[in-house]
Amino acid sequence: MTTSDRITLYYSPQTRATGTRVPLEELGAPYDLQILNMKAGEQRQPAYLAINPLGKVPAIRHGEALVTEQVALYIYLADLFPQAGLTPALNDPRRGPYLRWIAYYGSSFEPALIDKFMKHEPAPVTQSPYSDYETMLGALEAQLSKGPYLLGERMTAADILWGVAFNWTMMFGLVSKQDVFVRYAERIASRPAFQRISADDDKMAAQHAAAAG
Template sequence: MPDIEFFHSPNTRSSGVRVLLEELGVPYRLHVLNMRAGEHLEGAYRAVNPMAKVPAIRHGEAVVTEQAAVYLYLADLFPEAGLAPAPTEPDRGTYLRWMVFYGSCFEPAVIDRHLKREPGPRAMSAYADYDSVIARVKEALTPGPYLLGERFSAADILWGGALGWTTGFGLVEPAPVLTAYVERIRSRPAARMVAAEDAQLAEAHQAAASA
């Protein structure tokens, strides 16, 4: 199987993909981009992702960009890790729903609310309204412990990170069910390791920018 090349910058949406790779237990080649120095805007990386965003992966001839697509691709690529229900499993629909719900509903709703933008008429809004989005997330995590009940999946890595940064920056009001879920995901060894290494990378990037 060809190597996985992973394009990453610390403390960004790609951090969750690095956690996923560690949870999968598979080798990968890490390409770190210093976004403070604008490396993601240079031609070499735009050839990988013209949108100049992370994460991105290259696997053989395949290049995958967009956060949820990268999660879906990797979790399906290594089914033995058990982080994605198979298409024949009943949980597959719920898993796909939450993978897509993040980018299509949750993040737009959170950003619109933070920027004090109206979602637009309900018939034109991708997410309907903010309160409904948050209510659905809380329902999905009750009683938990994970989005698929007792089964931990790649979707939890995505959502654990997303809820961590949105509640941490005050974009989403903390609630006991959300806080407990974030801590549950953050306490996993892979998440702790990536957080520590990201902190070191971010410090190095800051030092380079200040030099």
């Protein structure tokens, strides 16, 4: 398996998969889309459940490797194309903080967000994976206030993950539009790769809605 092998991204527009297509573009990775119409339930069909039994996107296939889970995809892809400069090397002192903030997305941010969205009573702080919502978000605000990126002046794959996340969570009112989050999200959303994929997603989503209707 080499970096020249084309990557297959299992994809549906305006989903978490969008956030994986952006780094593929930023990395200059050779990839193909395997598009699923989630409005028609294609993600629940046996062919895709053989790829991801949870019926979620994104997933990628690269040679013999099959990778699911958004955080794992970011780490895998950025490491696969180190020449793009979106990941600190193993001996770089920023590698640890980089992994910390990528893992924070899946282990703390998303569980807190789902509890907030579903209006679940949060678990006691001693049992919660994210302490409490305000503390979880406050740690991010403090880190991003050092800016302009999570690790300072250098953008990494972690910033693409978080920039995309802040764009959609603020759009739906799940995260308040604090200045530091707004500026950070705009920094990522203004990049050409994000702009191209957002426009393409709008067209694809409209086609899927028409086909499902």
